Amino acid sequence: MFTYRKRVLAATAAIALAGGLAACGGSDSSSEGEAGGGPTSSATGGTLNYLIFAPIEHVDPQRIYVGRDITNFSRTVYRQLVTFPISTDPKVSNTPVADLATDTGTSTDGGKVWSFTVKDGVKWEDGKAITCEDFKYGASRVFATDVITGGPNYLLSYLDIPTDDKTGLPAYDGPYKGDGQDLFDKAITCDGNTITYHFNKPWPDFPLAIAALHMMDPYRQDKDNGDKSNFQIFSNGPYKLDGAWSKNKGATLVRNENYDDKTDDPENIRRALPDSIVFNIGQTTETIYDQLIADTGDAQTAVTSQRIPAPYYNQIEGAVADRATLEASPYVDYIVPNFRNMPDPKVRDALKVATNAQAWIDAGGGEKAFAPAESIVNPAVVGYQDNPAFSGPQEGDPAAAKKLLEEAGVTMPYPITFTYPSTETADKQAAALKETWDAAGFDTTLDGLGDTYYDVIQKPDKDSDVIWGGWGSDWPSAITVTPPLFDSRPNLTSNSDGQDYGAYKSDAFNKLVDQAANASTLEDQTAALQQADIQLGQDVAYIPLEIAQFYFLHGSKVTNFTTTPASSSFPDLGAIGVES
Template sequence: MFTHRKRLLASTAVAALAASLAACGGGSSDNGSSSGDSTEAKAGGTLNYYIFAPYEHVDPQRTYVGVELTNFRRTVYRSLVAFPISQDPDVANTPVPDLATDTGTANADSTQWSFTIKDGVKWEDGKAITCEDFKYGASRVFATDVITGGPNYLLTYLDIPTDPKTGLPAYDGPYKGDGQDLFDKAITCDGNTITYKFKKPWPDFPLAVAGLSMMDPYREDKDQGNKSNYQIFSNGPYKIEGSMWNKNKGALFVRNENYDPSTDSTDIRKALPDEINFNVGQTTETIYDQLIADSGDAQYAITSQRVPPAYYSQITGAVADRSTLVPSPYVDYLVPNVRRIDNVDVRKALAMATNKAGWIEAGGGEKAYTPADSIVNPAVVGYQPNPAFADIPDEGDPDAAKKMLEDAGVTLPYPIKFTYPQSDTMDKMAAALKQTWDAAGFDTTLDPLGDTYYDVIQKPDKDSDIVWAGWGSDWPSAITVTPPLFDSRPNLSAASDGQDYGGYKSDAFNKLVDAAQGAASLDEQTKALQEADAVLGEDVAYIPLEISQFYFLHGSKVVGFTTTPASSSYPDLGAIGVEN
């Protein structure tokens, strides 16, 4: 049920490894601060935002990629609560009120949450945002045949019975309306107070609301179903010029005259530029040619594209003063196919022989990646280094791995096929792994895939022994990492492995997932998830590789440039302005 999200996030990581490594990089700044800016950010002017690949969705209930979520939530969409602008993870990962008066009230076991909507908040046409707008927005998530591509956690959490024929909730969204009475009991309005009732505890529900846009309000009279995919009807400080985002060109955001800043906070949105011009379609190389030259509109430009490694040598001197290097929210990892490598000692030997350092160096070095010691990103609540990988050097240890293979009693060399998304850079990175794997006693066949990848590695009958994957959390909690990736129950079927690419199945792990999902407190949830990750490590259900680094450059007239945990480490439009 989490298929599309995982594919989108992982494809973001694939893009970091594709042909020109267009999305990879590092920089001169060692944090997300306003790199090299000395001018105080003021209101006014036009900010240019350069984008390479078209966005697939701008509909709030369908938007599910980090850069898109952060761009829209800071400009045109508001929700009950939001993550503030801060580089302090404790602050940045703590929701603050946005359209709600506070961060919500839960019952004793967190199976019910209530929020009261602020007075005076309006849509771009001046009409008030109501409780019913929030309820209708949530209802759209259940129209799984129309509102596709977005997060669908509500389908498993909201207190609606499951249809035994389909396995889906008995409510099918506002377009068909089957089971509407069930939905109306699960989400209720009392004046301006909205209450959500869940079938199991959801202690981090405010984190989910702040991290995703699935709970955003939506006006029923503006809903055209699938035709609304590129429609933007704003309740934020900006509105789109016209009403539709152009998939291949972008859009111009201008001031929303019905936005009242007194209902908002500059901790969330400073809304400094008068206009934000989203320009879609230029290649990463073209974008960086302009940013490095720093002339014309590029002086007032930012981008979500990472510096290509081929351009690293040009980021020096005054140019480097406009660069920023930050860790991304994404972890890349390897997945052994436990159906084919069913001996855990062989999997442990494979992990011992894995050369993370060589992989990273081949991919661009420290400006592109930093080593990972868990599949959970360090910025996520619940992170801790996985103890199973603590004694493995980043370079791997082929000698120790060979001894482990010999002790396992398997015939050497042990044949394995490594499947990964093909690019010139990925070929070099895969070769670095093959070198130490083969030195340890494996016989590695490299299996690069071109145009298609995830539909291949999700097949239960694939002949891959180990595959590459990438992941980022849906909100800053490990509940959105290990359970959706390794819980066999929602993933494994006769037709697909879902996101459990290695076909991993563990009753011990699943029991800990149940404990985490049933926990009434975040502390209880975190403890269960950390124990679950330790089980994954002991079983070598995954092998951590690295955390992608984000390396950005911006124009010299950009002021207050920053990246934050709330912006998924992309440029944070809540803080950025231009000289004017």
């Protein structure tokens, strides 16, 4: 039978980082190498195949913002000041350890100042040393919001740089334009190998942010081509890119001869067991699982980020089931109304009331695929609470929704376009939502996208009225859920909506975000974030659909198959190898 690993959370698990608290997620059963019944081995060699359906839209470290990709690249080509180790024990996997830095950092001024010293002997793939200035330049790229788009933007709110009164953005606009460079140079300083960050408010869990994201990664200025760097990889890890990265086809990683594992922890961070890793992009989920179930050829040495499709569940039995895992994920799937196109709160409320989340779940495979959600915040996050705005029936209420549309005085049927990433299963789920929406008085056009997704929904001029999204906390705090998704100030620019796909803008919500960000205790921060989520529910800034379940299958020659909190419950490439 498949192994069931439940991802649980210690409500107030403490990590000793300048007195800060961080919550941890993890499993309550399988140990490393046991998940899915695969073999264990420390042998090196062979080729691991990673099968992915949708294109990876960013490999630029400052732009990567998908949990799977963050860890895949952390284990292979990009190293950080600190990182998360390989472990299924949540207390271990969510505690940062030194990587390119000599330790996990020193904090002063109540968490407003953090310093790290870069190790001696760490190198780029061309053999040149990684310097403090490389880390400083990497951080500067985040501020070029017109060029480096799509990535995490916490630095815009935290780094001690004044805000421009006209734009609401920091007065520094990144290395390409260079306006406000003197302000940036005061906020991040280098003294030999020591880099120091100055923040405008406490950031007690800053090492968690570094370990969880790539926004603070080093970047060599002479290798920066701005937007054209989006599919370039200049490695400092155990692997490097062989040839070019193809957005729609993938690429192969091979060993980096200038990587020195003596500067790393090859047992607990990057075992680097395969000689090469092939990212194979573009096959449908169904095609991937036809190969994995047959378990022949390259599929024997393959893992995937695609979940087992519901129509294939009855094939996961016998020896095939021994290679399967089922685990609750840290991700919540949701939809957002586009506030530019749907400004009337009664129309948004009607959309919420008409949404049949249970039909979406059933069409997607039922309980092996999804669990019900009553907030955009995952229940594993500290301070989670059900959002009262979404306490109604999961099946929706078309009659009540139609009454709200009538009260709004809009012409019916009310046309809406629903944009989502298209797969065979997602198309069925979208059709299930359409049925109830149309019964409530909407006229729904389904807009399933295949070749690209986030690049489209982040455009301010998109035609979408309702937009699908999926999110997991960047680290286990709601400060990494609702603010990055709905704080309009760092998100909404002339070129991009960032993660605020519905262009939500609320002074009341932003005030609560500021209150949480400046809180001196976890309790005060949590209380402000809970109120912020209530505000979002009242405004119908989002509608939760479900919590994704991860049901995976891997090839029979894959060794040490492991999913960890550090890998967002996807396969952890730091541990996995193959039988040669």
